[in-house]
Amino acid sequence: MPQMIMIDPVSRIEGHAKITIHLDDAGQVEQARFHVTEFRGFEQFCVGRPFWEMPGITARICGICPISHVLASARAGDAILAADVPPAAEKLRRLMNMGQLVQSHALSFFHLSAPDLLLGMDSDPATRNVFGLMAAEPELARGGIRLRQLGQEIIEYLGGRKIHPSWAVPGGVRSPLSREHATALQERLPEALQTTHQALALFKGLIERFSAEVASFGNVPSLFLGMVGPDGRWEHHGEKLRIVDETGSVLRDQLDGARYREFISEATEAWTYLKSPFYTPLGRQQGAYRVGPLARLNVCNYMGTPAAEAELAEFRQRAGAPALSSFYYHYARLIEILACLERIEQLLEDDDLFSNRLRAEAGVNQYIGVGVSEAPRGTLFHDYTVDANGLIQAVNFIIATGQNNPAMNQAVTQVAQRFVHGPTIPEGALNRMEASIRAFDPCLSCSTHASGHLLLDVRLLDAAGNLLDHVAR
Amino acid sequence: MSVRTLSINGQQVSAPAEATVLEAARDAGITIPTLCHLDGLSDVGACRLCLVEITGSNKLQPACHTRVAEGMEVQTETPRLQQYRRMVVELLFAERNHVCAVCVANGHCELQNLARALGMYHVRFDYLSPTCAVDITHSRFGIDHNRCVLCARCVRACDEVEGVHTWDIAGRGVASRVISDLDQPWGESTSCTACGKCVLACPTGAIFRRGVTVGEMERDSAKIRFIVEARNQRW
Numbered sequence: 106m107p108q109m110i111m112i113d114p115v116s117r118i119e120g121h122a123k124i125t126i127h128l129d130d131a132g133q134v135e136q137a138r139f140h141v142t143e144f145r146g147f148e149q150f151c152v153g154r155p156f157w158e159m160p161g162i163t164a165r166i167c168g169i170c171p172i173s174h175v176l177a178s179a180r181a182g183d184a185i186l187a188a189d190v191p192p193a194a195e196k197l198r199r200l201m202n203m204g205q206l207v208q209s210h211a212l213s214f215f216h217l218s219a220p221d222l223l224l225g226m227d228s229d230p231a232t233r234n235v236f237g238l239m240a241a242e243p244e245l246a247r248g249g250i251r252l253r254q255l256g257q258e259i260i261e262y263l264g265g266r267k268i269h270p271s272w273a274v275p276g277g278v279r280s281p282l283s284r285e286h287a288t289a290l291q292e293r294l295p296e297a298l299q300t301t302h303q304a305l306a307l308f309k310g311l312i313e314r315f316s317a318e319v320a321s322f323g324n325v326p327s328l329f330l331g332m333v334g335p336d337g338r339w340e341h342h343g344e345k346l347r348i349v350d351e352t353g354s355v356l357r358d359q360l361d362g363a364r365y366r367e368f369i370s371e372a373t374e375a376w377t378y379l380k381s382p383f384y385t386p387l388g389r390q391q392g393a394y395r396v397g398p399l400a401r402l403n404v405c406n407y408m409g410t411p412a413a414e415a416e417l418a419e420f421r422q423r424a425g426a427p428a429l430s431s432f433y434y435h436y437a438r439l440i441e442i443l444a445c446l447e448r449i450e451q452l453l454e455d456d457d458l459f460s461n462r463l464r465a466e467a468g469v470n471q472y473i474g475v476g477v478s479e480a481p482r483g484t485l486f487h488d489y490t491v492d493a494n495g496l497i498q499a500v501n502f503i504i505a506t507g508q509n510n511p512a513m514n515q516a517v518t519q520v521a522q523r524f525v526h527g528p529t530i531p532e533g534a535l536n537r538m539e540a541s542i543r544a545f546d547p548c549l550s551c552s553t554h555a556s557g558h559l560l561l562d563v564r565l566l567d568a569a570g571n572l573l574d575h576v577a578r
Numbered sequence: 579m580s581v582r583t584l585s586i587n588g589q590q591v592s593a594p595a596e597a598t599v600l601e602a603a604r605d606a607g608i609t610i611p612t613l614c615h616l617d618g619l620s621d622v623g624a625c626r627l628c629l630v631e632i633t634g635s636n637k638l639q640p641a642c643h644t645r646v647a648e649g650m651e652v653q654t655e656t657p658r659l660q661q662y663r664r665m666v667v668e669l670l671f672a673e674r675n676h677v678c679a680v681c682v683a684n685g686h687c688e689l690q691n692l693a694r695a696l697g698m699y700h701v702r703f704d705y706l707s708p709t710c711a712v713d714i715t716h717s718r719f720g721i722d723h724n725r726c727v728l729c730a731r732c733v734r735a736c737d738e739v740e741g742v743h744t745w746d747i748a749g750r751g752v753a754s755r756v757i758s759d760l761d762q763p764w765g766e767s768t769s770c771t772a773c774g775k776c777v778l779a780c781p782t783g784a785i786f787r788r789g790v791t792v793g794e795m796e797r798d799s800a801k802i803r804f805i806v807e808a809r810n811q812r813w
Contacts, residue, residue, distance in 0.1 A: 153711070155714050158682070158792070161680045161791050162680045165679065271791050271793065275789075279791070494714045494715050494765070495714055495788075496714060
């Protein structure tokens, strides 16, 4: 008799979710689904606000990656002003985005996923958390926490606060970096680089042990979307988009994110609040794409800084080019931290960071503005329509996590097929399903524009929809 | 100038006969919270935050609108007054949509400062969550009725200091709204001189300069008093 298992809620991710596993008549896994159960409604209640307030409002979508929203929103505002942002402001925005990438990636790797990776997928759930990690690997845990702190400090030094700074504004940014803060950051960089190199070495040593996870954590062909520079350099802000297919062939290059409607469509499902965007020319199934660290490494030609360059070469050797297993998101995340630290080091030498010419002023010169930025979890789109005075008439967000939705569903299905047999869920299988989701570092509060804190909930249902097993934490 | 002697919180205070209790208290260094009062403008006694107890009267009196009298005994900080004031501020928060975290006046807001000073750490009343418009039709300024507390400081600054009376209040009770001219968009007002005195007078983020973002709406409302005094002292 067909059955369904439910994991509700999913833990150690950002937001509320549950997983359902559908079993066929023979008790084998037929399909698993990742449901996002929260709803927030930012696209609705932002209507009627002046567009220049949007960075401050949309920052509140997320406490982990407010900067991504601030920056995408400010860029959408730039487009409405139809004004060029002062070069110093552009560099400062990049600096803050790199702070954001470092702190969010450090959180994902060290705080949320390292317990699975270092303590083991089957270890005791009571200690399989950041506190267990502190006990088992105190040096690494401390380094990871301090790495995140560095990213947060960059944000605080620029925006005046670590969380939700309303610092980037349409036309530029509000304040520069001070010389004292630049020096303070420079002093912190060697330690951060060392931690990142250690984590990379550790992760590479673990890959062999996780061959089952590499094979089953969303190891699927898909397209990849990410930002690149004009010559294909790895980029995270202010550049164009590229789409590659599962063989690594470039399908489209130097796409203007502002024209995303020409190549991205959004589908909805009755069972989740998460939208599922796809690459329009290839349709819903074939056009499914992944974004985020893995996608950014897959779409770029080169990283542009020496240590990250060497790591990218090794990554491609180990994980493939393009890397298809979503387990390698962790690996890609660490390489991106390295790239950011190297670029921050270079950028801190630039005197423009201390400039006071930071904000272009203009009126409403275009009624539609789209802002695109690479958030830690992937490409983020803010699309605003305003009236002649600048009041928001319509808002559309395409959030990184939504774009990974098809791949996350494939990941939980693959893991369930490999590790669940019969109507009860072994603890290790439960955790692997959660861990396969964690690899994407999804942010559900962002992607459903939602509220509340997050746990895991898995349900096993039969073909008639009856609940057979239910595991919740 | 005749002088009156009274006691405020047991402290002997002298004040000119035409002074209000609020003025007498401030001269004596005693703080009474206010919101609709702004130095330089007439008083209307609308916000009820400056209510004080006066011995011999069973009614609470607004300090901004009560003249000093010989032998008057005033109390400004009784538990009853503190409770009422906090309730007044809670009701103001509940009546419209005040979201400090994303407000242009965050950190520079008299309503926010009052809430903090009066120990308002939550609102006990149901929020009315009304639908309020934002009017940014003016070339330089905007008004967000979500953040308006109907103190009418803008109305008085416009009328008494600029002498234009673009602003007024229409409606009754919770339906009251500040309007420009005959309730038309601010940008279409023919009387507005774009002087910005209403922007100076507003205690919250309700009236703001176009383009300001979270926490950027700083203003010097003391300029209203400066203008009035400077004008009166001219030959």
